[in-house]
Amino acid sequence: MSVSPSFTDTELFDALRGGESTALDELFRRYYASLCRTSIRLVQDSAAAEDIVQDFFALMWTKRKSLPADTTSVGPYLRTAVRNRSLNYLRDQKRIPVGDGELPETAADQSLQPGAALENEELQQRINDAIDRLPERCRLVFVMSKLEEMSNREIAEGLGISVKTVENQMTRAYKFLRHYLAGFLTLIYLLHG
Amino acid sequence: MVTVYREDYAPDVEAGLRQLHARITPVRQLETRRTGVYRYIGAAAAAVVLLVAGLFVFGGEQTVVLSNQDQPLAEYTLPDGSQVTLQRGSSLSYHPESFNQHDRALDLTGQGYFKVSHDATRPFLVSNGGNEVRVTGTAFNLRTDSGLMEVEVSEGSVLVNTAGKSVPVQAMEYVTIASGEEVIHEKAPNLNHHAWRTGLLKFDHTPISEVLTYFSDNWGIVCQWKDNKSCDYSVSGSFQSENVADVLRDIAKLGGLSVRSTGDDDKHFQLSGQCNQ
Numbered sequence: 001m002s003v004s005p006s007f008t009d010t011e012l013f014d015a016l017r018g019g020e021s022t023a024l025d026e027l028f029r030r031y032y033a034s035l036c037r038t039s040i041r042l043v044q045d046s047a048a049a050e051d052i053v054q055d056f057f058a059l060m061w062t063k064r065k066s067l068p069a070d071t072t073s074v075g076p077y078l079r080t081a082v083r084n085r086s087l088n089y090l091r092d093q094k095r096i097p098v099g100d101g102e103l104p105e106t107a108a109d110q111s112l113q114p115g116a117a118l119e120n121e122e123l124q125q126r127i128n129d130a131i132d133r134l135p136e137r138c139r140l141v142f143v144m145s146k147l148e149e150m151s152n153r154e155i156a157e158g159l160g161i162s163v164k165t166v167e168n169q170m171t172r173a174y175k176f177l178r179h180y181l182a183g184f185l186t187l188i189y190l191l192h193g
Numbered sequence: 194m195v196t197v198y199r200e201d202y203a204p205d206v207e208a209g210l211r212q213l214h215a216r217i218t219p220v221r222q223l224e225t226r227r228t229g230v231y232r233y234i235g236a237a238a239a240a241v242v243l244l245v246a247g248l249f250v251f252g253g254e255q256t257v258v259l260s261n262q263d264q265p266l267a268e269y270t271l272p273d274g275s276q277v278t279l280q281r282g283s284s285l286s287y288h289p290e291s292f293n294q295h296d297r298a299l300d301l302t303g304q305g306y307f308k309v310s311h312d313a314t315r316p317f318l319v320s321n322g323g324n325e326v327r328v329t330g331t332a333f334n335l336r337t338d339s340g341l342m343e344v345e346v347s348e349g350s351v352l353v354n355t356a357g358k359s360v361p362v363q364a365m366e367y368v369t370i371a372s373g374e375e376v377i378h379e380k381a382p383n384l385n386h387h388a389w390r391t392g393l394l395k396f397d398h399t400p401i402s403e404v405l406t407y408f409s410d411n412w413g414i415v416c417q418w419k420d421n422k423s424c425d426y427s428v429s430g431s432f433q434s435e436n437v438a439d440v441l442r443d444i445a446k447l448g449g450l451s452v453r454s455t456g457d458d459d460k461h462f463q464l465s466g467q468c469n470q
Contacts, residue, residue, distance in 0.1 A: 028210050036204045050204055050212075058216040124201045131198050146195055177195070 009074035101135025141169040215272035260284035274310040340372035345386035424468035
């Protein structure tokens with residue numbers, strides 16, 4: 001048996017459980033880039049992110065018989081696994097922050113002009129910069145909440161902090177980003193929308 | 194809008210897949226490589242057959258042997274994505290458990306052309322038992338014979354480790370190490386040691402004696418002078434043919450010589466004639 005591009009994720013997952021190695025390759029091609037992005041948002045290191053994702057696929061192959069059967073949500077399954085492994089990596093590296101950290105002094109990105117039209121690439125870079133400027137605990141909470149769509153409880157458990165701290169960190173993050181990216185008039189709407 | 198955070202990060206999926214294959218057990222590698230690499234291409238010089246020939250896994254410490262016994266050229270992809278072309282009668286081996294972990298160590302018998310995937314953290318090491326070529330990402334030709342190692346680099350640079358010292362070899366350079374002899378390190382602007390693969394020989398006022406060594410080095414072709422009366426003339430120009438013996442005849446003709454095959458293996462020839470140059 002071999003897989004074809006028309007296979008659904010669920011069919012690929014079943015084929016993988018049955019020992020079909022080409023199913024692993026196809027899943028890898030479909031999900032590698034997006035899973036690496038999930039990981040790099042947390043670990044901030046491309047080599048570590050790719051390592052984490054490849055390691056997970058290698059594990060899926062060796063433990064293929066114990067993968068969940070009839071999973072209709074392959075994407076979320078993979079994403080959750082990579083997210084947890086990324087957090088474990090941070091923990092192993094002793095990079096889970098123990099304090100809140102200080103927000104940088106810079107109140108706003110001075111080069112931003114209100115209403116100025118930015119090219120997509122530049123916009124992308126500015127968003128990356130803005131979020132990277134957050135203190136690490138604040139950044140992780142923000143990424144896990146807004147990008148990984150984790151609940152406050154999940155985040156609190158993942159980082160070993162209280163739900164109250166998660167809420168406080170989200171408030172700080174919004175406040176900082178709102179100031180830093182003040183040039184984007186629509187930001188507040190988008191953040192809350 | 195903030196959801197675009199890091200959306201610009203685009204890892205190389207195919208490179209990642211190759212690295213994944215290198216992590217997974219060798220049994221898995223054999224499965225995919227058999228199905229994936231079988232195909233034919235038309236090359237400029239000759240139809241080059243791409244194949245995976247002779248993969249053997251021994252018990253105990255596992256060794257993968259890539260061996261080309263019957264094709265003019267055999268092309269392989271190694272688990273790290275590097276490409277290797279083996280000459281007929283040559284073989285390459287590695288340990289799948291450790292290959293691409295901390296380094297990429299291989300043993301070569303015969304002649305191969307290597308196009309090495311760049312990875313500065315895992316050096317690519319080819320040994321003939323005694324000497325070793327060390328690279329991180331480059332393309333080079335390597336010929337080994339008992340006690341001999343000969344490297345000619347076409348791209349990048351390599352380090353040849355021999356008897357406790359390292360010799361850096363740059364692109365368009367050539368190094369030969371033979372046991373008990375001095376290391377020869379010369380310019381190789383024409384890359385004539387790649388000719389077994391490319392079919393192309395280039396000479397510029399090259400003495401015929403040196404020209405004949407390229408036939409020997411590339412194809413094991415041995416030429417003898419009739420009655421030991423050798424001619425001395427120089428050869429210039431580019432020569433390309435699918436048939437090596439034809440190239441030899443053309444070059445001989447330049448010196449007014451005739452060529453006679455002296456065996457049935459197309460490896461032994463006799464040169465004779467008046468030296469008219």
